Amino acid sequence: MKNAQERQRLSKMMTKMLRHAPDEFGLRLDPADGSCQADALLNALMRLPSWAGVTMEDIAEVVRACEKQRFELRDGRIRARYGHSYERVAYEAAPPPAILYHGTNRKALAQIKQDGLRAMGRQYVHLSEGKSFAELAGRRRGELVMLRVDTAQAAQAGVTFYRAGNEVWLADHVPADVLNEDGP
Structure with a gap:
């Protein structure tokens, strides 16, 4: 690029192609991990007039350069690691670290304190091992509020955690009583 x-x-x-509308581009994603052949993605892109000159190296560069590490390219296959809205991708349950983080904005905090963290338009709630990924997500829509998730307490409340890779964890819902604001 x-x-x-x-x-x-x-x-x-x-x-859009790997997380939200693969059918629109003729992609068939593996339901087990949400991946497809990287060549299939390249061919689908090349059919679009604005992407006719795209190369596999361009795709690989996007995968490498993505600060939030949204994509994984391995063994000739590519997938979005998380954030799917079109269909639920299965992840294996795993024991998380003691603390996970979720970045949000000040306007959403009152609702979160009432309902906990919900997936909203996505398939899962997104959590991070470190603050950096959570900050990236939380800063997008206003004043950042960092929430700390006590995963032991959440597990006792019935929350199952799924590892999506590279510090990203997923859950179906995180109740409000296991969340604490993380100070500056």
Whole structure:
């Protein structure tokens, strides 16, 4: 890719194709992990007039450069690690670290304190091992509020955690009483 702006445009298109609307582009994702052949993604992109000149190296560059590590490219297959809205991708349950983080915005905090963390339009609630990924997500829509999840307490309340890879964890719902605001 020639520049960061083009990488971002391609990342957004790959997100749409791999997380939200694969059928729209003729992609068939493996229901076990949400992956498809990388060549199938490349061919689907090349059928779009604005992406006719895209290469496999461009795709690999987007995967490498993505700060939130949204994609995984391995053994000729590519997938979005998390954030799917079109269909529920299965993840294996795993024991999480003692604390996970969720970044949100100040406007959402009152509702979260009442209902806990819900998946909203996604398939899972997204959590992070470290604050950096949570901050990236939380800063997008206003004043950042960092929430700390006590995973032992959440597990006692029946929450199952799924490892999505690279510090990202998923859950179906996280009750409000296992959440605490994390100070500055």
